[in-house]
Amino acid sequence: MQPIALHKGPAAALAPAGQQAARQAAPKGRAAAPTAASRPASRGAGQRHTGRSPRLVVANTASIETQAQQAPPGPPPPETKYAATVEVAAVEKGVDVVRVACAERLPEVEFNLRRGTTTNSYLLKGAGSGYEALIDVPSLVFNVDFAGQLQSMGAVKTLRYILITRLTPERLPVLASVLRACQQQGLQLWLTNPALQLLNDRAAADENLANALKAVQVEVVSRGSELRLPGKRTLRFIPIPTPRWPDLVSIYSEEDKLLFSSNFFSAHAAPPSLAAGARNGPRSDWGWSEYGADWQYYFDCMLAPAARQAATALERLNINASLSGGKGGGLGAVLSRLADLVTELTMGADDGVAEPLAVSAIAPMHGPVVRQSLTELVRRYGEWTKQQLEAAATASVAVLYASAYGNTASLAQAISHGVTKAGVGVETLNLESAGLDELERLLDRCSGFVLGSPTLGGHMPTQVQTALGTIIRNSNAKQVTCSVFGSFGWSGEAVDMMEKRLKDAGFRFAFDPVRCKFKPTSQTLQLCEESGLDLAQEVKRAQKRKERLAAAKLSVAETASGKALALGRVLGSLCVLTAKDGDAQGAMLASWVSQASFDPPGITVAVKRDRAVESMLPVGAGFVLNVLAEGKDRPVMKRLLKPFKPAEDRFGGMEVLRSEATGAVILPEAASYLECTVSQRMEAGDHYLVYATVDSGKVLQDNAQSVVHYRKIGTSY
Ligand SMILES: Cc1cc2nc3c(=O)[nH]c(=O)nc-3n(C[C@H](O)[C@H](O)[C@H](O)COP(=O)(O)O)c2cc1C
Known part of the structure; x- marks a missing residue:
């Protein structure tokens, strides 16, 4: 294993912007305008990084200063933390879940958090009785001392590996506190490359985090990476990225027949009692009747708009509950059909269906450990994904966006949810990482599109500007309905610019551009969802018009079967x-x-x-x-x-x-x-x-x- 050094080069030069970004990314925080003191050191125009990812580039750097001086936003509101409890329970022999459960309704209405939420971390024991590996840390928005919890369980003295399946800016301070608490030599941090990029960015701007990382060896995982824990387990890493979660990776423990599925198979709901989810608790599992709707809502919001990537992920995982003695068949047949569909849609699919994974329980990042409902949930994931792919094969809306701090991404998610609710497929493209070829292909086949951008430095990021040029030149895109959206802090030029350029080029708008100051409220998200619905209805109407033109008109009497009349x-x-x-x-x-x-x-x-x-x-x-x-x-x-x-x-x-x-x-x-x-x-x-x-x-x-x-x-x- 080659430890990877954390690079401190270019990102360090951006430290002030990064600090800005770190403030903004704090829970419920708002960005303060870049001040003279916090302004990034001068670099060539178009080369400046925005703080979160070195890949999202501000197109018009000169105006960062102008805008900040003209209209600085108000002071950031106080950080809010949510009351939460920490509960620990056994999942399998030698595997415990540490669940941070919050019964409050959180403002992230995109997740419909009426029933609160949970964030799970998992502790794995090694050959001895001590904990050897930790999978994931919770966000700092929950008012819990996670490092203290690990300390009270004796884990900080014995942990050798910290494995991250999904990293967000809100989890970084908690990660830093855990790393600081674990003083032992040779502590290793395993994560994917996109997660490492986030870590590098933030470490360059955050001394606390940088210091915490000093004594840690970082290992970047990719498909096929394995970690052999001394004694008994081999953990296999299976990346399952989506446009919203480019760093997502799942971890499979063959010995336990346990899949740590990260955001897949998650649900946002606080359990009435953690004991109910523990294997040896009063009940062996939460079932479909209690959590089916939450699992489906989570899928609808977070994965339906990324059905293509979800299909690839399911293919890679190829979960077979029957191999481990569960009821019913695996997903083999469904996945093969899915794989065909995906191949058709993407023109170049993944490298085939993986060997089936024998799984007896799924340990997700949010919600209950899935055991009793495993076959059902996996089967439903296959079905839901297939439905989305089929819908996309008939008509699909391309959701194209970039988002440095997640606000524009939330708007994109809500619009996508509205579109999928109307039975129209969504294909999401994160412009930060997508290639122009991919964008062209998507524009050629879409039946509508939306384009989202934050305003950074009085402009849209270069990636959005480039995409806009491609859109305007694309002949199919010009025929279909569209709109624009974006989050801003104080001046918000990006949405105006996108709107003007598209309207000047003769594009038809399905709904009024959505402009959102910093983080969207529940009302803004409702507006986005309903705007997505409107756009999808427009797409469906256009589709119907096409069909009517193609087929001869039949009267109601001719088409109506006796069944329909009855x-x-x-x-x-x-x-x-x-x-x-x-x-x-x-x-x-x-x-x-x-x-x-x-x-x-x-x-x-x-x-x-x-x-x-x-x-x-x-x-x-x-x-x-x-x-x-x-x-x-x-x-x-x-x-x-x-x-x-x-x-x-x-x-x-x-x-x-x-x-x-x-x-x-x-x-x-x-x-x-x-x-x-x-x-x-x-x-x-x-x-x-x-x-x-x-x-x-x-x-x-x-x-x-x-x-x-x-x-x-x-x-x-
Ligand atoms: C470096 C930097 C420059 C910014 N420049 C502007 C600006 O010129 N005008 C503006 O309205 N907001 C500006 N903002 C605020 C962002 O537009 C705002 O934080 C928005 O919510 C980001 O959206 P996102 O989360 O999708 O990236 C800037 C923020 C940063 C960190």
Whole structure:
């Protein structure tokens, strides 16, 4: 093994900008304007690094000074830490999980953290009884003393290896504190090259971190890297990068049949009690019914927009639960089909399906250790990925962005989520690392695109500027719908520049550019998600127009099968479902509503997958079901059927009542309303079937009849 020296060359010259960046990356922190004292040392224009990655280059360096002097932002708000608990439990013999669990709702609404979150680190014992290796450290946003925890477990004296599957700026201070606590000679840090780049950048600007790293040997892992722990285990590293997580790597322990899967197979949810997840605890596992929705939401938000990379990762992992005695078959067949699809889409796929990994448990970075639901979750990952790839094969939106500190990346993620909700594929490209060939290929096949950029030095980074030139020259890109977005600190020129250049070149915008000051709020993310939905609807409309042109028109009577006509005779009463989630609120017309239970009183509502309000209806969420009254339904229907701008108030200017429990809208002209809590959700084709218990209700118009929704055919509402 060759220890890799941490380079302190060029990055050291950028120390002031790096310090700036480090401040910004602190939890909930905001960047302060670069001041004269913190300004980067002068280098050639276009060559200056931005702080996080040496690859993201500021195009117009001269204006960093001008902008900072003209409009410095306010002081950064105080850092917030979230109350969290640390719990330790056995995963396998000689493998413990140290779980930092936070039940609070965190502001990262892109993860829908209603149920809190967990961050897992794992400790592996060596030949003796002491801990030999640590996998991952938590973020400093949690108010826990992680190094102190390791100390109390005696780990700091015995650890020889620290293995990192995902590194973020927020984890670096915790990593530094662990390294400082471990004083023993020959401590090794294993991580991927992109993670090392982040480490180098930050170490160049952060003396504490640089000092902590002095006594550490760094080993860069790649596909095929192995670490033999004295005594019993061999750990195999399997990189599984995505555009958002370029440094992601999983670790497989053959002896334990355990896969440390990093962000894959994760869920954001705080466990009611850690003991429930421990092998020898009161229950052996958390099951699909408790966490299925969280696993799926995590996949939808974080991996659906990177389905191509997710397919490659699943192929590389080729998890076979059956080899280890679990129920059901492995993923072999699904993955082979996936591999074919990926090959078609990428024109040059990965180097084939890997040997199956026998896995009896998955130890992810967030959420429960997966054991009982292993076969189910792995199978679902294959299915979800395949669905996304198939959607992308029909129509896909290219999400192109660069992001130095993650804010523009969050916007990209929210837009992508909106697009995938509408059943349109997303292909994400991080312009920081992507080649121009890859960009060209993506532009040639996309049915729409969005371009995101931060403003750095009064400009967009060079990579975005170059990509913009490529986009403007691409003949397919010109035909499709698009928009732009980006985060900024005080002047925000990048989004204006992208908008102007694309509009001047005749590009059609599907939604208004999204400009976001520093870190997006939940409202901005809702705006992004709904903008993504709008763009996807536009893509679908264009697709339909194409299909209509290609095929001869058939009348409803000709196309309608007896089945569809018969289905059209099924009746439901017309309702308006309303929900509120923090500042965000949503509403939809619902006619596929039915009573489903007497005791407790319960109803089902079918919610189309691409409804904006769908994301406000996770298990446990409250909503109001307004049953419309005959003769008073028209104005409400008219209002709800007209197109809305993303995040626009559906009931603006109307007199409405509010539910005391949830704040959701109650329509005074409704015949009656019910206040409900989502109890279960089921995938039902292109809808979700939401089962909710009725908490309370009221008849508002004594003599009113409910509106019954008559249809001609079962293929539309
Ligand atoms: C070196 C540097 C230069 C910046 N220059 C500008 C600027 O000229 N105008 C501006 O509005 N914001 C500027 N910012 C603030 C960033 O645009 C802001 O932090 C944004 O949230 C970054 O987005 P990202 O997280 O996607 O990288 C600058 C930040 C840094 C660190």
